[in-house]
Amino acid sequence: MTPIEMALAHVDQNVKTSLKRLFEVLRIPSISTDPAFNADCQKAADWLVAELKGIGFDAKAHPTPGRPMIVAHYAPKESTTKTPHVLFYGHYDVQPVDPANLWSTAPFEPTLKTDKDGVERIFGRGAADDKGQLMTFVEAARALIATTGTLPIKATFLIEGEEESGSPSLIPFLKAHKKELACDVAFVCDTNMWDAKTPAITTRLRGMVKEEVTVTSPSIDLHSGLYGGAATNPIKVLAKMIAALHDKNGKVTIPGFYDGVSKLPKETQKQWAGLKFSEKKFLGAVGLKSAAGEKDHTMIEQIWARPTAEVNGMWGGYQGAGSKTVIPSKAHAKFTFRLVGKQNPNAILKAFQAFAKKQMPKDAVITFSGEGEGSPASEISENNTFIQTSASALKAEFKKEAVLIGSGGSIPIVRSFKDILGMDSVLVGFGLNDDAIHSPNEKYNVSSFHKGIRSWVRIMSALAEK
Amino acid sequence: MTPIEMALAHVDQNVKTSLKRLFEVLRIPSISTDPAFNADCQKAADWLVAELKGIGFDAKAHPTPGRPMIVAHYAPKESTTKTPHVLFYGHYDVQPVDPANLWSTAPFEPTLKTDKDGVERIFGRGAADDKGQLMTFVEAARALIATTGTLPIKATFLIEGEEESGSPSLIPFLKAHKKELACDVAFVCDTNMWDAKTPAITTRLRGMVKEEVTVTSPSIDLHSGLYGGAATNPIKVLAKMIAALHDKNGKVTIPGFYDGVSKLPKETQKQWAGLKFSEKKFLGAVGLKSAAGEKDHTMIEQIWARPTAEVNGMWGGYQGAGSKTVIPSKAHAKFTFRLVGKQNPNAILKAFQAFAKKQMPKDAVITFSGEGEGSPASEISENNTFIQTSASALKAEFKKEAVLIGSGGSIPIVRSFKDILGMDSVLVGFGLNDDAIHSPNEKYNVSSFHKGIRSWVRIMSALAEK
Numbered sequence: 041m042t043p044i045e046m047a048l049a050h051v052d053q054n055v056k057t058s059l060k061r062l063f064e065v066l067r068i069p070s071i072s073t074d075p076a077f078n079a080d081c082q083k084a085a086d087w088l089v090a091e092l093k094g095i096g097f098d099a100k101a102h103p104t105p106g107r108p109m110i111v112a113h114y115a116p117k118e119s120t121t122k123t124p125h126v127l128f129y130g131h132y133d134v135q136p137v138d139p140a141n142l143w144s145t146a147p148f149e150p151t152l153k154t155d156k157d158g159v160e161r162i163f164g165r166g167a168a169d170d171k172g173q174l175m176t177f178v179e180a181a182r183a184l185i186a187t188t189g190t191l192p193i194k195a196t197f198l199i200e201g202e203e204e205s206g207s208p209s210l211i212p213f214l215k216a217h218k219k220e221l222a223c224d225v226a227f228v229c230d231t232n233m234w235d236a237k238t239p240a241i242t243t244r245l246r247g248m249v250k251e252e253v254t255v256t257s258p259s260i261d262l263h264s265g266l267y268g269g270a271a272t273n274p275i276k277v278l279a280k281m282i283a284a285l286h287d288k289n290g291k292v293t294i295p296g297f298y299d300g301v302s303k304l305p306k307e308t309q310k311q312w313a314g315l316k317f318s319e320k321k322f323l324g325a326v327g328l329k330s331a332a333g334e335k336d337h338t339m340i341e342q343i344w345a346r347p348t349a350e351v352n353g354m355w356g357g358y359q360g361a362g363s364k365t366v367i368p369s370k371a372h373a374k375f376t377f378r379l380v381g382k383q384n385p386n387a388i389l390k391a392f393q394a395f396a397k398k399q400m401p402k403d404a405v406i407t408f409s410g411e412g413e414g415s416p417a418s419e420i421s422e423n424n425t426f427i428q429t430s431a432s433a434l435k436a437e438f439k440k441e442a443v444l445i446g447s448g449g450s451i452p453i454v455r456s457f458k459d460i461l462g463m464d465s466v467l468v469g470f471g472l473n474d475d476a477i478h479s480p481n482e483k484y485n486v487s488s489f490h491k492g493i494r495s496w497v498r499i500m501s502a503l504a505e506k
Numbered sequence: 507m508t509p510i511e512m513a514l515a516h517v518d519q520n521v522k523t524s525l526k527r528l529f530e531v532l533r534i535p536s537i538s539t540d541p542a543f544n545a546d547c548q549k550a551a552d553w554l555v556a557e558l559k560g561i562g563f564d565a566k567a568h569p570t571p572g573r574p575m576i577v578a579h580y581a582p583k584e585s586t587t588k589t590p591h592v593l594f595y596g597h598y599d600v601q602p603v604d605p606a607n608l609w610s611t612a613p614f615e616p617t618l619k620t621d622k623d624g625v626e627r628i629f630g631r632g633a634a635d636d637k638g639q640l641m642t643f644v645e646a647a648r649a650l651i652a653t654t655g656t657l658p659i660k661a662t663f664l665i666e667g668e669e670e671s672g673s674p675s676l677i678p679f680l681k682a683h684k685k686e687l688a689c690d691v692a693f694v695c696d697t698n699m700w701d702a703k704t705p706a707i708t709t710r711l712r713g714m715v716k717e718e719v720t721v722t723s724p725s726i727d728l729h730s731g732l733y734g735g736a737a738t739n740p741i742k743v744l745a746k747m748i749a750a751l752h753d754k755n756g757k758v759t760i761p762g763f764y765d766g767v768s769k770l771p772k773e774t775q776k777q778w779a780g781l782k783f784s785e786k787k788f789l790g791a792v793g794l795k796s797a798a799g800e801k802d803h804t805m806i807e808q809i810w811a812r813p814t815a816e817v818n819g820m821w822g823g824y825q826g827a828g829s830k831t832v833i834p835s836k837a838h839a840k841f842t843f844r845l846v847g848k849q850n851p852n853a854i855l856k857a858f859q860a861f862a863k864k865q866m867p868k869d870a871v872i873t874f875s876g877e878g879e880g881s882p883a884s885e886i887s888e889n890n891t892f893i894q895t896s897a898s899a900l901k902a903e904f905k906k907e908a909v910l911i912g913s914g915g916s917i918p919i920v921r922s923f924k925d926i927l928g929m930d931s932v933l934v935g936f937g938l939n940d941d942a943i944h945s946p947n948e949k950y951n952v953s954s955f956h957k958g959i960r961s962w963v964r965i966m967s968a969l970a971e972k
Contacts, residue, residue, distance in 0.1 A: 246731065248731070248831070250829045252829070257793075257794065258793050258794055259792055259793030259794075260793070262792055263914075263915060264814075264816045264818055264842055264844070265712065265714070265844060265913070265914045265916060266809065266913070266914045266915050267792070267809065268809065268816045268842075268844050268914055269798075269799040269800075269808035269812055269813075269844070269914065270785075270789065270797045270798060270799055270805045270808045270809045271789070271792070271794055271798060272794060272798040273798070273816060275748070275817040275819070275820050275839075276748060276749075276751075276752070276817055278745070279744070279745040279746075279748035279749050279820070280745075280748075280749040282741070282742060282745035282746075282749075283742075283745050283746040283748075283749035283750070284749070285742075286742070319736075322736075323736065323737070323869075326724040326725055326728055326733070326737070327723075327724050327725030327726070328723065328724055328725075328737055328869045329868055329869055330868050330869060331735075331736045332735075332736060332737060332738040332739070332867070332869060333736055334735075339736045342735035342736045343732065343733065343734065343735050346735055347735075348730075348734040348735045350730045350734045350739060350833065351739060351741040351742055351745070351823065352730055352823050352824050352830060352831060352832050352833070352834075353741070353822065353823030353824035353825050353830070353834070354741050354745070354820060354822055354823060354837070355820065355821040355822075355825045356819065356820055356821075357817065357818050357819030357820060357840070358818050358819035358840060359819050359821045359838070362877070363716045363718070363818065363842065363876075363877065364818055364819070364840075365714075365818060365842055365915075366818050366819070367816065367818070368818075368819070371820070372825070373741075374824060374825075374829055374830075376730055376734075376829065376831055378730070378731060378735070401798070402795055402796050403789075403794045403795055403796060403798060410829075411828070411829065447731070447732070448729075448731045448732045448733065448734055448735065449731025449732050450731060
């Protein structure tokens with residue numbers, strides 16, 4: 041048997057013990073948003089530190105102004121300057137459980153159930169998000185060390201306890217521990233597979249920049265009878281500006297908006313087409329029928345690879361019951377722009393402001409009060425060697441090509457790793473879309489857990505062979 | 507001396523006594539919106555009934571579910587079938603006084619002051635709106651009866667006590683007293699002069715119809731990262747619909763919207779041009795510079811003689827502090843349409859609904875929840891004999907042509923008189939734009955009061971001579 045085969049056999053033989061350990065940490069209600077669970081967060085951190093020490097890591101739960109941050113290092117028995125140093129990220133904190141009455145089992149009494157479809161699942165808060173996932177790389181390390189006496193790579197585990205409450209301590213911590221944490225690459229284990237049989241690596245996350253605007257026309261609210269027809273109405277002005285943001289093909293009309301947006305590589309286009317993503321199912325689930333974005337792009341491109349100009353809120357004038365014959369003085373709107381490729385958040389903001397100002401008629405003034413800051417997209421080339429290595433390892437495990445997918449949202453940790461520690465992130469996770477994270481009856485398939493551990497054994501080994 | 511000259515001389519000689527009587531009724535805090543002042547409303551009604559009985563009217567304060575309604579009839583000593591029966595309308599209730607601390611004099615202690623400009627003014631709540639105004643026709647009747655022994659016309663005074671609280675009892679009362687109240691014409695004394703030297707008759711009031719819409723796109727609020735680009739955003743949809751309501755020349759684009767809107771008569775156009783209405787002053791006072799309506803109409807036409815499609819409120823998505831990356835399920839807006847000429851409120855509503863529905867893309871549904879009802883414009887021909895007679899009488903008093911003006915707003919009593927009692931209304935009042943009605947330091951110029959009484963003497967006499 042090769043070392044990998046030995047480690048994989050060990051994983052298979054000990055999966056029940058691995059599950060038992062996962063259940064131990066799932067029983068700790070480490071809810072980070074509610075200070076009532078502070079001691080439980082500490083308990084979960086201490087439990088993980090003890091486990092990691094037990095398998096040979098130099099582990100510590102660092103105090104922060106919030107929940108403890110776990111850093112654990114592993115130095116392999118043998119290493120050269122070529123041995124990669126790899127960071128693995130997960131989080132031990134969980135979401136609150138409410139509405140508690142909708143749970144079929146106790147959220148903090150993890151329960152193994154074989155459903156009618158014959159699939160065995162672990163039910164409990166944190167099963168998928170993220171204790172089940174983070175334990176896949178912990179158990180993989182255990183199996184490799186148990187069977188080969190060492191990890192094949194230099195490893196740093198960073199496991200935070202504030203992911204579900206906005207990670208307030210994360211950026212200061214990364215800055216303060218830059219040297220200790222800067223690795224060749226980070227693996228973030230907090231995402232999903234494409235489906236139960238198809239592994240996935242998320243290589244594209246959109247960036248974002250926000251803005252808030254106020255349009256002021258008359259200096260005071262006016263009577264719509266006495267002034268209606270003559271007075272400029274700021275709601276109409278703002279509505280016109282919003283209407284002007286897109287042309288009839290769904291393109292954003294802000295000059296320069298698409299600077300830095302490159303065409304999707306043919307290969308990726310082909311791979312995504314092969315995903316047979318069900319537009320009908322995705323949109324149908326939320327009461328919609330057809331993709332509303334750029335007509336010359338598929339829906340999957342619209343949400344993974346194309347930028348947006350979105351209105352998240354708008355208000356002005358009278359909103360109460362009945363009616364009020366008013367022409368308001370002001371109207372407001374909140375915008376977010378999702379960014380891709382090399383779009384510069386600051387340039388987008390400036391271009392939008394210039395565009396919006398240009399739309400104002402004589403008697404309307406627009407002011408901007410957004411948060412100003414934004415973050416560019418996080419994209420990792422499909423040709424990146426860590427992506428290639430991981431994809432091969434996943435294919436070996438699942439006997440199926442790993443798909444390189446995008447996500448329309450942003451994962452802040454990925455930006456922080458890039459900006460503060462200068463490293464790319466490879467997003468590999470084993471969750472499924474029906475895991476009900478953040479909801480009652482959260483679950484993680486036993487196969488996700490088992491094949492997740494096996495996948496990390498393969499990835500860690502493959503990284504060493506690079 | 508002619509009978510008119512005798513009556514006018516009597517008015518002049520007794521103006522101090524007339525003022526004294528006005529002050530008596532101004533001292534009664536007859537605020538109709540606040541039940542704490544119910545007894546004061548009754549007191550004001552009783553005071554007026556006693557006064558009217560005193561000069562020979564058959565007067566009564568009718569109880570209603572709200573405040574008492576005064577009806578007083580006068581049958582002239584001599585009358586023929588040609589003697590006109592004329593209704594005079596005013597209201598004895600007043601607005602609340604808050605903010606009380608901004609008053610320079612006690613609101614219910616009427617005070618005569620000669621300001622620095624040499625103009626004598628009556629300060630107090632109700633001085634202009636409407637006790638000062640209604641007392642002009644009461645005192646005119648007194649003078650005519652005192653000097654000639656009778657009124658030259660059949661007169662009915664209708665003085666309500668709920669005008670400042672939405673007149674809930676008015677329509678049922680008009681319906682119940684249809685026979686008693688249906689006259690040849692109504693004079694409503696609750697409007698303004700063009701300026702202190704120029705009398706005015708308001709001949710045009712715009713009608714109105716309201717609507718409220720909700721646009722629903724996704725069935726639930728969505729994450730703008732995960733769905734942004736693909737999901738239809740109801741705020742954008744509604745904004746586009748609002749933007750489409752007007753073309754670049756300010757015309758409303760709803761098909762059929764201008765049906766029933768006729769061109770302003772050349773003569774009226776000429777008269778309004780002669781008013782030298784200061785657009786700069788009117789709009790400048792509220793922070794605006796230029797008329798925003800139909801480009802081929804003057805500002806005065808835009809507010810007095812042209813219909814509007816106005817948005818009075820709009821809301822959707824997140825409106826709190828900071829940002830929320832949401833694509834909301836719903837967006838809402840409230841609309842009012844001001845109507846002129848023969849525009850049919852119901853037809854306008856239906857045309858708008860059809861227009862709005864047509865603007866919806868595949869994944870948006872619009873629903874309507876407006877109050878449905880509306881009222882057409884109230885317009886009285888410039889050639890109407892009562893208008894002509896009143897204009898001549900006012901010219902005789904002021905030595906200046908009375909201007910026939912419009913008002914962008916609606917005066918519900920005018921519609922009710924037309925719809926229930928089948929009579930036109932002639933709107934003649936002596937208020938000025940700076941009277942501060944509904945505000946602290948409400949005032950009525952002594953000249954408004956004095957010349958107001960004299961004007962009614964002339965109008966009542968002229969009506970008899972028709």
